Amino acid sequence: MSKDRPYSALVQRLKGAGLRPTRQRLALAKLLFEAPGGCDRHITAEQLHAEAVGDSVRVSLATIYNSLHQFTTAGLLREVVVESGRSYFDTNVSEHHHFYFENSGRLQDIPGELVQLDRLPTPPDDTRVARIDVIIRLQDAE
Amino acid sequence: MSKDRPYSALVQRLKGAGLRPTRQRLALAKLLFEAPGGCDRHITAEQLHAEAVGDSVRVSLATIYNSLHQFTTAGLLREVVVESGRSYFDTNVSEHHHFYFENSGRLQDIPGELVQLDRLPTPPDDTRVARIDVIIRLQDAE
């Protein structure tokens, strides 16, 4: 993995989330949150694993899954399910929605403000809204 | 399977969808579309298989999957993905959205009119909106 300055920021981020800054978690956090060319990544476990391996980070797939879920639980990531059997992890945890390109399987963020969601039905008794997902599924033009 | 009058309506429905009204497809269609107590079912392949078996309908799980997908392609069903690794098939194919009870894994329809979806972003070039899914994820009350 391309080592450079101390991971102080990432270490803080992990500690703040209650996660021990282990070698693997740091490397994955670096790949996820400090990817060259900005943020907002939508990545699967397999993809992240491939990236890690390609970057000479030794991590097992099991640890990738563990870490992704831990990051998600800690609020550092958000899981997006578009198709059965494929989970994307989104580095953008602010309120937003998604375009889903059905042909390529690609996901693209839509800023929260761009979708006006009013006149929602009241949630049933004894429940609270945990999250609202809007997925706009796209196909090739007609 | 509780046999009674001829399946004429179901036969028509299948034929109209370009599907041969085989014994299995008829039985599944009956379970899906003529369930006692109204429509709007959200069912998984495994659940439908269990229902069929419980109703003494001999169908293999493979055929359940085949049929569900054929019905979906034909527009008789709609597939809804809420969690990775679990597909629900919805007998309501009109425009609508869903409440998802994260605790029970249950899905509930929200009539299309109850959600005001305006000011949507314009889809990227060379694409058209195939469908918009709104899923309101619910947890137990605070």
Add this chain to the structure above:
DNA sequence: ATACTTGCAAATCGTTTGCAATACC
């Protein structure tokens, strides 16, 4: 020191596939 993490390999889950046997038109 000790509790938390990791890696591995096997297990599991939902779903799909290949293909011979069978049912529909």
Add this chain to the structure above:
DNA sequence: GGTATTGCAAACGATTTGCAAGTAT
């Protein structure tokens, strides 16, 4: 009869687990 459909069992991909070995505080 000829094609579509089915069942079975094996194959599959994604994800999870159990547990021994390693690591952070």
